[in-house]
Amino acid sequence: MAERLITATGIEVTYGNRRRGGVKVLHGVDLHLDRGETIGIVGESGSGKTTLGRALIRLVDTSAGEIRFDGKDITHLGEEAMRPYRKRMQMIFQDPMASLNPRHSIRQILAGPLLFHGLAKSEAEADQRIAKMLDRVGLPSIVLQRNPHELSGGQRQRIGIARAALLEPEFVLADEIVSGLDVSTQAQVLNLLKDLCRDLGLAMAFISHDLSVIRAVCDRVYVMRQGRVEEAGDCATLFDDPQSAYTRELLDAIPLPEVDADWLKDPEVA
Template sequence: MSEPLISATGIEVVYGRHRRSQSNAGEHKVLHGIDIYIDRHETVGIVGESGSGKSTLGRALLRLTEVTEGSISFDGTDITHMPERQIRPMRRRMQMIFQDPMSSLNPRRSIRQILTEPLLFHLVAKNSADAERRVRFFFDRVGLPISCLDRSPQELSGGQRQRVGIARAALLEPDFVLADEIVSGLDVSTQAQTLNLLKSLTREMGLAMAFISHDLSVIRSVCDRVYVMRHGLVVEHGRCDDIFANPTDPYTKLLIDAIPLPRIDPGWLDRGATEVTNEAALTN
């Protein structure tokens, strides 16, 4: 069996800890010894209610949040406490799509600048013309009109901004993408369209992805395996079909029972995307 792309063992994150202090006052432990792995080309869900620690776990895997205990390996390299100057060249291979794209898109830049500058910085594109060609290709791939390139982020809709975020991550040709609650603020039809886009891109590009959500219906529609988190602990993990068919932890059963459908409906994603296509045809 090949080595996982990402492997984390016993990781803990404690907020409010001061290195020079001997006191534990003011500390808040968010993660309690988490073990998780993500194989190449695999999409793994991380699910739990607000405050479960799922976003902290995702950011720890990218070394955006420092771990207090444990170890993290990326493609066979221990990155747990790797200095930023050493990990910086690896950043291109580990990308993130944010829940609120406006928080990660510079409002003073055009969409063209936001997308072409990382390509040139990371030497993915040979020159400005190559960067422009790549951006135009991905704009077509994610279903955005070329006219959006000259707009600023605040001139786009929420769904369009999320597609820009997806394009920005994919353009850098990463090995791993973290998607943190990226459809929670979108309507059902736009959710379906966005999730189908992600599924296509991960399949075509061979990406590994961690998909963070509080919604088990979304997790089941896009993920191969799932980790269920509560209070900073993994209470259950396994293949999505197995977890849905036979949940063993009472908390997982509660999450499944809370899905606002009379039964789990795996076909909503395809129907939602079809509705978007039909609406677009009627308005054009």
């Protein structure tokens, strides 16, 4: 039986002052994630999927409910108490240019978190870890001397993945990370993520509006609507036989292409 890593119960998020008409974005959301599992979070724009993801890693405060990580209630931990958990849960952002410091070299961007969290005791050890990770994500060492704007979108996204994986997290939140990439580069990045999740035993929550991507990489899926979970279940079953009228409408609005189930293994794009 799989070991539970994250359990979210009755999660609510309200932006603004609740007593002065704040806007409630999440309405009592329940979600769970096992170690090594990949879940998809889908929904139309404004459904609350990104807010839910950020609440799971405590980048957004909840106004009600409970979040447990590895059995520990982290819902209201202060920043000091959260620090040991920060390297255990990482986020890969939609726009790598916005999340990579434009004034720093790629080496500085990758070495800084390793040294800050004590995973590397020296610059030399950090460089060794970085070299191995670059090889793993398929980037040449020359990129270490460059700044983010000197890399392609696909290369920047690989750096974002490398930065997250270097900290050896147990949970990774990936928010629309392939939406701005061409199909070939999407497949490369998704293959990379699948390999890392398998090899490192990572649990991942994958937020995307692209249902074909969710179907290709996720074990289970949560369908969000207006801040609530409309439907949840095994990925293949839910897409083949949706029980909610809203899910059916979503599938009709964004139809799944008729593609080979092993499209990510295509040698032309791998």
